[in-house]
Amino acid sequence: MTGPxxxxxxxxxxxxxxxxxxxxxxxxxxxAGFAPRWLALELLEDGDDVRVRLADLAGGAxxxxxxxxxxxxxxxxxxxxxxxxxxxxxxxxxxxxVRETVTQSRPGRTPMSDRIDQVVTHRWFGxxxxxxxxxxxxxxxxxxxxxxxxxxxxxxxxPIARWMGALxxxxxxxxxxxxxxxxxxxxxxxxxILVFVPVLVALYLALGLxxxxxxxxxxxxxxxxxxxxxxxxxxxxxxxxxxxxxxVPAIYATRTLEHxxxxxxxxxxxxxxxxxxxxxxxxxxxxxxxxxxxxTVVFSMYLLGIAVALVLGFLLNRTVxxxxxxxxLLMELPPYRLPTLRSVWLQMRRRTSAFIRDAGTIILGTxxxxxxxxxxxxxxxxxxxxxxxxxxxxxxxxxxxxxLSPAGFGxxxxxxxxxxxxxxxxxxxxxMSQVYGVERTGETAATPTFVEDVRAIGSSxxxxxxxxxxxxxxxxxxxxxxxxGDAQQGALPTAVRVGFEESSxxxxxxxxxxxxxxxxxxxxCMAAVAAERHELGATWMWASIIGQTALAWAMAVLVFQVGTxxxxx
Amino acid sequence: MLERLLAGIRETNGPISFDDLSxxxxxxxxxxxxxxDLLVRKGLLAEWTSGDAEVGCGGGACGTSCNGVQGCPFVVxxxxxxxxxxxxx
Numbered sequence: 001m002t003g004p005x006x007x008x009x010x011x012x013x014x015x016x017x018x019x020x021x022x023x024x025x026x027x028x029x030x031x032a033g034f035a036p037r038w039l040a041l042e043l044l045e046d047g048d049d050v051r052v053r054l055a056d057l058a059g060g061a062x063x064x065x066x067x068x069x070x071x072x073x074x075x076x077x078x079x080x081x082x083x084x085x086x087x088x089x090x091x092x093x094x095x096x097x098v099r100e101t102v103t104q105s106r107p108g109r110t111p112m113s114d115r116i117d118q119v120v121t122h123r124w125f126g127x128x129x130x131x132x133x134x135x136x137x138x139x140x141x142x143x144x145x146x147x148x149x150x151x152x153x154x155x156x157x158x159p160i161a162r163w164m165g166a167l168x169x170x171x172x173x174x175x176x177x178x179x180x181x182x183x184x185x186x187x188x189x190x191x192x193i194l195v196f197v198p199v200l201v202a203l204y205l206a207l208g209l210x211x212x213x214x215x216x217x218x219x220x221x222x223x224x225x226x227x228x229x230x231x232x233x234x235x236x237x238x239x240x241x242x243x244x245x246x247x248v249p250a251i252y253a254t255r256t257l258e259h260x261x262x263x264x265x266x267x268x269x270x271x272x273x274x275x276x277x278x279x280x281x282x283x284x285x286x287x288x289x290x291x292x293x294x295x296t297v298v299f300s301m302y303l304l305g306i307a308v309a310l311v312l313g314f315l316l317n318r319t320v321x322x323x324x325x326x327x328x329l330l331m332e333l334p335p336y337r338l339p340t341l342r343s344v345w346l347q348m349r350r351r352t353s354a355f356i357r358d359a360g361t362i363i364l365g366t367x368x369x370x371x372x373x374x375x376x377x378x379x380x381x382x383x384x385x386x387x388x389x390x391x392x393x394x395x396x397x398x399x400x401x402x403x404l405s406p407a408g409f410g411x412x413x414x415x416x417x418x419x420x421x422x423x424x425x426x427x428x429x430x431x432m433s434q435v436y437g438v439e440r441t442g443e444t445a446a447t448p449t450f451v452e453d454v455r456a457i458g459s460s461x462x463x464x465x466x467x468x469x470x471x472x473x474x475x476x477x478x479x480x481x482x483x484x485g486d487a488q489q490g491a492l493p494t495a496v497r498v499g500f501e502e503s504s505x506x507x508x509x510x511x512x513x514x515x516x517x518x519x520x521x522x523x524x525c526m527a528a529v530a531a532e533r534h535e536l537g538a539t540w541m542w543a544s545i546i547g548q549t550a551l552a553w554a555m556a557v558l559v560f561q562v563g564t565x566x567x568x569x
Numbered sequence: 570m571l572e573r574l575l576a577g578i579r580e581t582n583g584p585i586s587f588d589d590l591s592x593x594x595x596x597x598x599x600x601x602x603x604x605x606d607l608l609v610r611k612g613l614l615a616e617w618t619s620g621d622a623e624v625g626c627g628g629g630a631c632g633t634s635c636n637g638v639q640g641c642p643f644v645v646x647x648x649x650x651x652x653x654x655x656x657x658x
Contacts, residue, residue, distance in 0.1 A: 083611045084571050091570035091604060114588065123583065217649040224584045238617065256617065329584040332650040
């Protein structure tokens with residue numbers, strides 16, 4: 001027969017157990033109902049139930065006081081770990097017992113998931129693999145979707161615009177400002193951003209595959225190493241990751257950080273993570289100026305955003321904020337699995353439909369405001385019958401444009417698009433579509449019939465589908481389309497190219513690159529500004545707006561001026 | 570054992586997975602997780618999951634790129650359960 005199980009908790013803890021047990025034994029009402037050692041351990045472990053029951057017993061208060069005194073002594077000696085000294089002793093005992101009694105069989109073959117992780121999350125290989133994965137994602141996203149992007153652009157700018165114009169004509173408003181509102185405001189603005197739906201579909205498909213496979217968890221694991229370079233506390237890495245999707249929730253997510261210093265630093269760096277709204281701008285500019293390497297150019301914008309955040313984080317951490325070193329993270333990595341078509345499809349559909357739904361709200365609203373500003377004459381002309389350059393929109397844009405001339409895109413069109421971009425980054429593209437679209441008015445050739453339009457849409461869709469399949473080998477350098485890029489460009493890209501070539505003195509590609517850098521670095525959107533004010537306060541909000549705009553200007557000028565001096569572009 | 574576990578996390582230079590920590594401490598994964606849960610309950614480890622991002626997604630969204638927490642590829646399904654040693658500052 002064996003005695004009761006007694007675990008030895010070590011000298012310090014045993015002394016306190018003994019002290020509490022001694023008090024319990026002197027209180028008959030307490031000692032009668034509980035074994036003194038068990039009760040002492042419960043009280044040291046902060047057993048709430050026991051404390052409640054003791055409070056009602058005669059002498060219970062004295063026992064509780066003794067327990068609190070013991071806990072305070074342990075706290076002084078061991079710090080935060082004091083709260084787990086009792087379970088720690090139990091686990092030590094169990095561990096020793098297991099070592100004595102359990103014989104480990106020879107370890108089996110390492111599971112495939114672990115073997116993949118040894119490479120994918122490797123200290124040195126992890127980051128290059130992550131970057132390569134992201135490069136493939138953007139290459140797929142931009143290159144494969146480009147054919148359909150051109151198809152939708154053609155449909156929006158051609159048949160849809162014509163049909164809407166004809167509809168307005170049919171209700172007797174063809175010669176009024178309503179026609180301009182519908183065609184130049186709604187179709188050009190909302191249509192200009194909807195053409196990027198194929199890009200987002202491709203992006204969500206690629207990310208869905210990575211997500212479903214379990215790789216995104218590894219990406220988070222690898223990204224943490226980068227974020228730690230910023231000197232950010234571990235939890236800062238969540239807002240930074242969310243920032244790649246949208247800056248606004250990322251700024252709000254900083255409130256989960258414990259210390260205000262970390263919240264402000266993270267909130268200031270989050271906007272440099274390139275959000276999804278900037279993607280259409282990159283795609284447009286890369287397609288215009290870098291048609292053969294657009295995927296790589298878009299990818300490099302994301303990298304540049306991370307690099308800027310790294311450098312700024314490093315500098316701010318050592319000057320303004322002086323944060324403590326980040327503590328290591330412990331992550332649960334799910335096993336790898338084959339993505340299922342249904343799951344990827346559902347995710348893709350949900351995200352794309354949200355994009356389309358929202359295009360009908362904020363993009364439509366901003367497009368109408370831009371149209372209104374373009375319809376209001378600033379000097380000459382009458383409402384809706386004024387050259388855009390002489391409208392309120394053109395006047396404000398022209399006044400600001402000289403400030404952007406050193407960056408090579410000091411035209412009123414590009415400046416106006418950037419000003420509207422303060423509302424939301426997608427609006428940069430829809431504004432460009434409106435500004436350059438308005439200028440194209442009246443340049444169209446003979447109008448096809450409705451049937452011809454429908455037939456053309458069908459045949460061009462089939463051609464686009466075939467070209468999309470042919471575009472896949474282009475990822476590995478096999479160009480079955482044999483395209484020069486320029487030949488496939490629609491009216492907007494062509495107008496953008498001409499505009500940038502003019503404003504930059506023939507260095508259009510450099511100006512386009514500088515424009516992308518500016519879009520990457522300046523204030524993401526009004527909603528982000530509101531979020532910054534809410535979470536960081538007005539002072540830091542202004543610091544963020546001014547700092548980001550100044551940095552965006554400086555970097556854009558640097559890219560253009562250095563590029564020009566070096567003879568690039 | 571719990572002290573060893575906390576020290577094991579502290580001593581890593583960078584993130585560490587549950588499996589790696591389990592191997593490093595020579596503790597079965599099934600035994601490790603209750604210990605981690607206890608440390609979370611006792612406030613020595615802070616736990617955060619995609620739920621923390623919902624705080625952000627509840628706060629609003631910009632133009633068209635944010636589809637809420639359910640649409641965020643960087644949060645839903647992608648965010649592993651993550652623990653860190655709670656700051657003593």
